[in-house]
Amino acid sequence: MVDRANRPSALSAPSAAAPGPQVDITGSGASSKVTATLPSGESVEILLYGATVISWKSNGGKTENLWLSEKAALDGSKAVRGGIPVVFPVFGPPPKSGHATSSLPQHGFARTSRWEFLGKATSEDALDSSSVKLDFGLYSSNVSPEARKAWPLDFGLVYSVTLAKDSLQTVVNVRNEGESSFEFQMLLHTYLKVKDISKVSINGLLGVEYVDKVLDASTHKQSDPSVTITGEVDRIYASIPQTTTTVLEDGTPRFDVVRDNLQDTVVWNPWKEKAASMADFSPDGAFTEMVCVEVGAVKGWQKLEKGEVFEGGQTIKSLL
Template sequence: MVERPNRPSALSAPPATGPGPQVDIVGSGPSSKVVATLPSGESVEVLLYGATVTSWKSNGGQTENLWLSEKAALDGTKAVRGGIPVVFPVFGPPPKSGHPTSSLPQHGFARTSRWEFLGKSASEDALGSNSVKLDFGLETSGVSDEARKAWPLDFALQYSVTLTKDSLQTVVNVRNEGEQSFEFQFLLHTYLRVNDISKVTINGLLGVEYIDKVLNATTHQQADMSLKITGETDRVYKSIPQDTTSVLEDGKPLFDVVRDNLQDTVVWNPWVEKAAAMGDFAPNDGFKNMVCVEVGTVDGWQKLDKGEVFEGGQIIKSLL
C-alpha cells in the first residue's frame, strides 16, 4: 500500500471504560442496514446497498441531520434519493466516448452495489464521550456483471463512517489492485436537512471558480460572501482553498462541512420543476427542506497506478 502524508485524521481515543455504543444489523437481503447508537443517544444508519448513510441523528438522537426522500428506494432496486450516496468511479453523466468510464451509468456503480460490512470499532475519550467507527468494503468481485464489463479494472474500496456526539466522519479509501492504472472521480452526495431553504446561506466559497450546470456548464466566480439558494442550483466549486464550507439558516450556524484531501464541492438543489419531475423525490416541495453540499474530487480525474491508494473524505459537524 502506498501511504500519503496527509491522510484523513482518524477520530480515535483511548479504549472505552464505560457503556459502549450499540451496533446492530437490521433486516436482511437488499434492505439490510447497520445501525449504530451512542450511549448518549446519537445514531447513524447505513444501508448496505450502496453503503448509503440514510440517517444521522445528533442532540441525543432528537435531531435528524440528513434529508431522505419519502419515496427513496431502500430495497436495492435503485440508488437512494437522499442521505449520503457514494459516487464512484464517475461523477454525473460519464464522458460520451473515449474514456474507460464512458459505458457506466450516471454516478457510477458504488451507490448501486451491495457493500460488505467489515466490522466496528468503538472508543471513549478522556471526557467520557464515545465514538464508533463502521467499516464497509467493495471490490471488483462485488459489483454486477454489467458494471464489471463496463469498467473491467481491479479495485478495492473501504468506506469508514465514524459517529461522535456532534459529528459524522465519512472517508473513502480507493486502492488499485490490478496491473493497469485507472482514472476515477469520487463524491459524497450529502443531502443536508434544513427547515427553510429560503433562509439558508452557504459560506466559505468566496472567490472560488465554479461550473454552473444550470447555465450550460459555463464557468463563473463566486462573487458574494454567502451563497443563497433562490432557484435550481447545480454548481461544481473547484479547487477550494479552505477546508470548511458552512451552512447557516436565518444567520444561525447549522453545519460545518470539512473536506479532507478533497478540493471540490458541489452545491445542488433541484427546486420546483426538477423536484416534481423526479419520480423518487417526495414530497414535491421537499426541496425546501434540503440542500446538497457534496465534497469530492470531480474536476478532472484522479489517477492510480498499480498498488497505489487514494483516500479522502469529510467531517460534518452539527452546530445545532
C-alpha cells in the same frame, strides 16, 4: 478502639464497565442496514445497498441532520434519493466515448452495489464511548457482472463512517489492486436537512471558480460571500482553498462541512420544477427542506498506478 497498624483496607466493589456504542444489523438482502447508537443517544444508519448513510441523528438522538425522500427506494431497486450516496468511479454522466468510464451509468456503480460490512472499531480507550467507526468494503470481485463488464479494472474501496456526539465523518479509501493504472472520480452526495431553503446561506466559497450546470456549464467566480438559493442550483466549485464550508440557517451556523484531501464541492438544489419531475422526490415542496453540499474529487480525474491508494472524505459537524 485499638488501631491496628496493618488492618486490611476496605473492599470496594469493581466498577461496572461504561456502556459502549451499540451496533446492530437488521433486515435482509438489499434491505440490510447497520445502525450504530452512542450511549448518549446519537445514531447513524447505513444501508448496505450503496453503503448509503440514510440517517444521522445528533443532539442526543433528537435532531435528524440528513434529508431522505419519503419515496426513497430502500430495497435495492434503485439508488437512494437522500442521505449520503457514494459516487464512484464517475461523477454525473460519463464521457461519451474514449474513457474507461464511458460505458458506466450516471454516477457510476458504488451507490447501486451491495457493500460488505467489515466491522466496527471504538476508541483505544475502553472507557471512552463517545465515538464508533464502521467500515464497509466494495471490491471488483463482488460488483455486478454489468458493472464489471463496463469497468473491468481491479480495485478495492473501504468506506469508513465514524459517529461522534456532534459530528459524522465519512471517508473513502480507493486502492488500485490491478496491474494497470486507472482514473476515477468520487463524491459524497450529502443531502443536508434544513428548515427553510429561503433562509439558508452557504459560506466559505468566496472567490472560488465554479461550473454552473444550470447555465450551460459556463464558468463563473463566486463574488458574494454567501451562496443563497432562490431557484435551481447545480454548481461545481473546484480547487477550494478553504477546507470548511458552513451552512447557515437564518444567519446562524447549522453545519460545518470540513473536506479532507478533497478539493471540490457541489452545491445542488433541484427547486420546484425539477423536483416535481423526479418520481422518487417526495413530498411535494421537499426541495425547501434540503440542500446538497457534496464534497469530492470531480473536476478532472484522479489517477492511481498499481498498488497506489487515494483517500478523501469529510467531517460534518452539527452546530445546534
